[in-house]
Amino acid sequence: MLALMASLRETLARTRNSIFGRVQALLGQTDITDDTWEELEALLLQADVGAATTAKLLEALKRRAKSEGIVRADALRSALKEELRRLLSPNGADDHAKPRLLEVILVVGVNGSGKTTSIAKLGKRYQAQGRRVLLAACDTFRAAAIDQLQIWGERVGIPVIAGAPNSDPGAVAFDAVQAAFARKCDLLIVDTAGRLHTKHNLMKELEKVRNVLSRAVHEAPHQTLLVIDATNGQNAINQAKGFARAVGVTGVILTKLDGTPKGGVAFAIAGELGIPIRYLGTGEKVDDLEEFNPQAFVDELLSD
Numbered sequence: 001m002l003a004l005m006a007s008l009r010e011t012l013a014r015t016r017n018s019i020f021g022r023v024q025a026l027l028g029q030t031d032i033t034d035d036t037w038e039e040l041e042a043l044l045l046q047a048d049v050g051a052a053t054t055a056k057l058l059e060a061l062k063r064r065a066k067s068e069g070i071v072r073a074d075a076l077r078s079a080l081k082e083e084l085r086r087l088l089s090p091n092g093a094d095d096h097a098k099p100r101l102l103e104v105i106l107v108v109g110v111n112g113s114g115k116t117t118s119i120a121k122l123g124k125r126y127q128a129q130g131r132r133v134l135l136a137a138c139d140t141f142r143a144a145a146i147d148q149l150q151i152w153g154e155r156v157g158i159p160v161i162a163g164a165p166n167s168d169p170g171a172v173a174f175d176a177v178q179a180a181f182a183r184k185c186d187l188l189i190v191d192t193a194g195r196l197h198t199k200h201n202l203m204k205e206l207e208k209v210r211n212v213l214s215r216a217v218h219e220a221p222h223q224t225l226l227v228i229d230a231t232n233g234q235n236a237i238n239q240a241k242g243f244a245r246a247v248g249v250t251g252v253i254l255t256k257l258d259g260t261p262k263g264g265v266a267f268a269i270a271g272e273l274g275i276p277i278r279y280l281g282t283g284e285k286v287d288d289l290e291e292f293n294p295q296a297f298v299d300e301l302l303s304d
C-alpha cells in the first residue's frame with residue numbers, strides 16, 4: 001500500500017506541482033471572495049479539467065457554499081475534493097467482475113496511446129492473480145504492431161494469437177476465441193488498430209471485431225477499455241467520444257500520467273464521457289499500472 005501510494009505520488013507529481021498546488025494555495029485559510037471563484041475557475045481550466053466539467057463543478061460548489069453557509073476558502077477546498085471524488089466515482093455496480101468461463105476484454109484507442117503496453121501490463125497482473133490469459137493481435141494493419149504484442153507476450157509468458165500482416169482482424173479475433181476455449185483460458189485480451197490505411201474505416205473494423213466476439217462468446221466483450229494518453233489533454237476527449245459511439249466503451253485506461261502536468265484530464269473524462277477510469281498507466285515498465293482509486297487520486301492532488 002505504501003509503495004502504491006509512493007508511485008501514485010510520483011506519477012501525479014507534475015500535475016500537482018503545476019496547477020493543483022495553486023488551487024491548494026488559493027483555497028487556504030482565508031475567506032472566499034469574488035476573486036476566489038474567478039481564480040478557481042481559471043486554475044481548473046488550466047489543469048485540463050475542461051470547460052464543461054469546470055462549469056459543472058463551479059455551479060455545484062456555489063450551490064453548496066450557499067446552502068451550507070460556506071464562507072471559508074479551506075472549507076471550500078473540502079467541498080471541492082468531495083465533488084471531484086464524486087465525479088470520478090462510477091455509479092452502479094461493476095458487473096464485469098461476474099465469474100465466466102471466458103471473459104473477453106476488448107482494448108481500443110488511437111495509435112501510440114499505449115494499448116499494446118497496457119495489454120501486457122493487464123495480462124501480467126491477471127496472470128499473477130491465477131487467471132489463464134491469452135492475447136489476440138487484432139492490430140493486423142502494421143506488421144510491427146503484431147511483433148510488438150508477441151514480444152510482450154514472450155516477456156510476460158502469455159501466449160499470443162496472431163495472423164499474417166493485413167489479415168482480417170475479425171478472423172484473428174475468431175481464431176483467438178477458439179484457441180482460448182481449446183486451451184481452457186479464462187481471459188482473452190484483444191489488441192486492436194488505432195489507425196488504418198485510408199481505404200478502411202477504423203470504427204467499422206472495430207465494430208466488426210466486436211461483432212465477431214459477441215457472436216462467439218456470450219455477452220462478449222465483457223469490458224471494452226479505451227486507452228487514453230493523458231498528454232493529449234482535451235484532444236483526447238473528442239477522440240474518446242468517437243470510440244464510445246462506435247464500440248460502447250465501458251472503462252478507461254489513462255496512460256502516461258507520469259511526466260505530464262495534464263492529469264486534470266481525468267476529471268474531464270469522467271465529467272464529459274461518464275465512463276469510469278479503471279486503470280492508470282504510470283510508466284513504460286510492465287508493472288507500471290495501477291487500479292484507479294478516486295479517493296487516492298484526489299487526495300494526491302489536494303491535501304487536507
Ligand SMILES: Nc1nc2c(ncn2[C@@H]2O[C@H](COP(=O)(O)OP(=O)(O)O)[C@@H](O)[C@H]2O)c(=O)[nH]1
Nearest residue numbers: 111112113114115116117255256281282283284
Ligand atoms: N511514460 C509512459 N509511457 C507509456 C505508458 N503507456 C505506454 N507508454 C509508451 O507509449 C508508447 C506507445 O505505446 P503502445 O503500447 O505501442 O501504444 P499503441 O499504439 O496504442 O499500442 C510506447 O513507447 C510505450 O512505452 C505510460 O503509462 N507511461
Ligand SMILES: [Mg+2]
Nearest residue numbers: 115116139145
Ligand atoms: Mg499497439
